[in-house]
Amino acid sequence: MSAAAPSVPITAEGADEAPWHRLDRRMLLIRPVLDLVKSLPVLIGALVLGHDGNPWQWIGVAVTVVTVGTGISHVLTSRYRVTATQVEWHTGLLLRKQRAVPRDRIRTVDVLSEPKHRLFSLSAVRIGTGRHDHHKGPGKDQLVLDAVTRAEAQRLRTLLLHRKPAAVEAPPETVLAEVDKRWVRYAPFTLSGIAVVAAILGTVYHFAHELHFDPTRFGPLRELTARVLQEPVWLVVVWAALGLLAVVSVLSVGGYVLSFWNFRLTREPGGTLHIRRGLVTTRSVSIEEDRLRGVEVKEPLPLRIVGGAKVAAVAAGLREGKGSDRGGSLLLPPAPASRATEIAGQVLGLDLANVPLVRHSAKARTRRISRAVLGVLLLSAALFGLARLGAFPEWPWQAALALLPFAVAVGFDRYRTLGHALAGQYLITRSGSLARATVAVRRDRLTGIAVHQSLFQRRAGLVTVIAPVAAGRGHYRVLDIEEGAGLALADQAVPGLLTPFLESPEKP
Amino acid sequence: MKTENTTTLELRLRPPEHRVSRRAIGHWAASAGVGWLLVTGGQAVAVATADNPPSWLWTTLVLSCVLAPVHLLVMPRWRYRVHRWEVTGEAVYTQSGWLKQEWRIAPISRIQTVDVERGPLEQLFGLARLTVTTASAAGPLRVSGLDHATAVELVDELTHATHEVQGDAT
16 A cells, blocks of 8 residues: 555645554564564463463463464554544554644654664654653654554655655755764764763663573682782772773764664755764654744763854654654754854844854853852751761762862863853853853744742842743743843843833833 | 843833732632641651651751741741732733742743643632643743632633634634
């Protein structure tokens, strides 16, 4: 069916009685195999536990059959169609599900091709609405078609996002950015390898534990430990650190290549940003520029030290950091900072590199440094208290005190980072030291203004201006700005909103 | 880079027009009182029943007994002086907090939901809490300690006003 999709009369598409489409039948070759592999633990467990006349093995087989059967029935019974007003989706044999997503609420169409899909040039299509569900999981207003042919995926994307049935050829697009192979040098500084190492160690430990395998009783490992313990401690620490660093670097580079190979950021004439990336699993994300609320240039400290940065979109309907959604809003992988600023500027239509940011006053510096120092002092005091009670040894609080110079440095760097500006349609704010981020948000899409003032800020005459927005992190802050300047900034950012509530004490 | 120009701007936010109900003082004191009762009560029971209570438990108990009345006397009155609200044709404006204060302004056109909630204590004091949400995850505008009748009136007014504005409020 879907192989013949482009030949479906286009006029019928989007009409009230649009034809139904089915998932690609070739999934019948893939899905059962994967389901079988997934239920292998159950099956093996049942076979190990089961003897003759024991029901366990039959239960195991039944579970496997049900799992595989559900998968097959999902592929066979799922059908979808695009009518004039909505995308309809029906599935299920015994438990029937129907879902309809209004077409005017569709904001993103993601196309994902995992290795299993690439075997037959298939893709999973995820159709999402612009609802900002930062705290909830995949909502009911999202549709996943797993899987259709690549041509069908492309057709759905143009049909749903551009609202025109120009099915066969992709619209012409301008390339904004492509990955440069030399950017791989930034990979080790993303520290993404650490997560992989942790995951591997966790899995190994888990299996060792499950199999009652005690590493201290394992011959070769024991010899190794004994040999290592004879060496001086500092040497062991240095070697371990170097080894870990090497492994993390290699894994980070691997991760970078896997996720960002063939990365391309393009702009289509219909007003859509299109991101394609991935070596083995390819991903394609489209963001309607109408839904784009802004752009964030992120510079985590390790990346910043080597002059790198990455860019993320602040867009409604793209959730941050959740499973496969992670990185959905990425507009540029770790790259040279100047390039990142340039790309962010191109996306916004703004010369971001040449927008001068207004620095914050000396009072902000005092506050940043005193907050960092106070945090360390409180930690030290708490550890000191625990040491007095005998719960802790003495060295932790002394070690905490030794962190003071770093706290001062971080506090000062935080102050140096602070800055804000209004440029064209955007409010720009920068903050953070360990995770520095420069954000530009559309002023006309702010859902209001909030101003915070703590007791200490009140004494210093500072405020924190908060710009709430229905996308990304939900709100972006201008930290420790002079009260008058902050209110003037907020007033200019959203013209007219604050004006009736403002007063100046020294009226002429 | 420029630095802030501090001399030209002496802007301030004026407080919103309306205070919350005076009964809110009693309500805030009561709800904080319940919390303190649990904290000090728990410690007192521990001290009384343990054979040999550790010395630090005495310290924290005395500390709680000193802090509780101060908090209960100062916090509700301070809050009452701060908490204010105002609704104009274009926006909702709230002021809240005590040590840390907060001003929130949301245009009527961005309002998504308007709720009134009443907990058991609030019902006892004849009060209600108004929550106005927008599409952002930055948190809603809240007015606590409103007179119940005023709150209901306000919901009607706001629902009416938001209905007249078109768009999906994002």
